[in-house]
Amino acid sequence: MKILDQNRAPLFEAMREYHRKNVVPFDVPGHKHGIGIPEMVDYFGRTMLELDVNAMKCLDNICNPIGVIKEAEDLAAKAYGADNAFFLVNGTTSGVQAMIMSICNPGDKIILPRNAHKSAITALILSGAVPVYIQPEINEELGIAMGVSLKSVKEAIEKHHDAKAIFIINPTYYGAVSDLKAIVEMAHKYEMAVLVDEAHGAHMKFHNELPMEAMDVGADMCAVSTHKTGGSLTQSSLLLLREGFVDAKKVKTTLNLTQTTSASYLLMGSIDIARKQLATKxxxxxxxxxxxxxxxxxxxxxxxxxxxxxxxxxxxxxxxxxxxxxxxxxxxxxxxxxxxxxxxxxxxxxxxxxxxxxxxxxxxxxxxxxxxxxxxxxxxxxxxxxxYKRDKKITLKKSILKNPEVIVSPRDAYYSRKKIVKFEDAAGEVSGESIMAYPPGIPVVALGERITKEMIEYVNEMKKKESLLQGTEDPYVNYIKVLGV
The missing domain is CATH 3.90.1150.10 (Aspartate Aminotransferase, domain 1)
Structure with a gap:
């Protein structure tokens, strides 16, 4: 068994060795070390194109890693205090989807805060899980959602003790952290898995003056955006897990349902280097x-x-x-x-x-x-x-991030027959699409929820301020799909 030395970057080292050998390529990608796309070579540099390679024996394969990728993943697991780690090349979105799909079967309940990222909503569609939303605490003066209180978590768990998992954000986009350790202990008493969206916490493990990371407090899985605060390239992330409530083999199988078979070695190599830097410096x-x-x-x-x-x-x-x-x-x-x-x-x-x-x-x-x-x-x-200072401070209506009325599961809403209505006239309808501002990608309206007048007013205010809205087929959100014919 190899000693896991955090000063090494085994995947990146194998990539450098491949590059040193100057292999003649008759595999994909078709640009053949950049020769076929000289404009990119001129701007980005030849080395980058020469390292944009495909899976091969010496560089291992993300779908079933047994060589240098596996060694690099083991080093990442050790660095973060996890039992297993998986490289992700479709961002933390794919990690969130894999976490929920690995734990929840169609019809299973999952407890999650209403300010969860859209990746959690898409995971509900893919898994068929039914959301039990808990209300994050709102700081009205700042106009943002914070973490969830232990009281609200306890109430949700006791009311829905048959839920399979609880999903927590650590930290929120703005830096707020819930009492994750107490939440983990509470959930485990009811045999619920704790899944953590740690997209904005890749750095927290490595300094004792920062909040505690999910693996440190006993969470079962967390998805970590190494590209956001850890130094790796955009779109590269890690999925970390602790054995017990979670079957690592099932997680790998689940990842392979949605993750590409042509993973970028530039992305994976950057995770390896970023982990080495975080662990050692x-x-x-x-x-x-x-x-x-x-x-x-x-x-x-x-x-x-x-x-x-x-x-x-x-x-x-x-x-x-x-x-x-x-x-x-x-x-x-x-x-x-x-x-x-x-x-x-x-x-x-x-x-x-x-x-x-x-x-x-x-x-x-x-x-x-x-x-x-x-x-x-x-x-x-x-x-x-x-x-630019004006005399009158901005004052808006209180936040509408209250628990919505969920009529059908996001999966059922996704597959139901729909009609198109003017968004202005959609109050009372059941949404067949989501509406979110990006960033941060948190839904104002999610699939399967009753659309309210307050939601419409809030989205219209965001439109006036030229916020970037996503989720509807209509790019201007003048129309929305709702359930019905």
């Missing part, structure tokens, strides 16, 4: 990240009209802990929406933040940030506060 690098984001938060809070929220929220309802690397800035006292500040930063200051919503902008601070990059954001916000 993560503490040092995250020390720097935390110092930078704490400085930036302090400087932003000196700017009139802005509030960069952080650890002071810990202890408020729905916030058991907080990931400081999520730099959320409440801008409503400027008299501007987050959508407006998002656009101003991009169009006038050449700064791209992660998202804007009605009240806030969100900047993700991670391994690649510097004092110069954060300084540019701070100076831009200072300028905006002077140049």
């Amino acid at each position: 993560g503490k040092e690098m995250l020390d720097n990240v935390l110092n930078l984001v704490r400085w930036a938060r302090c400087e932003i809070n000196k700017i009139e009209g802005l509030y960069a929220f952080g650890k002071e929220l810990v202890g408020t309802i729905g916030v058991y802990d907080f990931d400081e690397t999520k730099l959320g800035v409440n801008v409503r006292n400027l008299g501007l929406t987050g959508f407006e500040v998002y656009d101003i930063l991009r169009d006038e200051y050449n700064i791209q933040v992660e998202l804007g919503d009605m009240y806030n902008i969100l900047a993700i601070v991670s391994l690649g940030d510097t004092k110069e990059s954060l300084g540019a954001l701070i100076e831009a916000l200072k300028s905006i506060s002077v140049k």
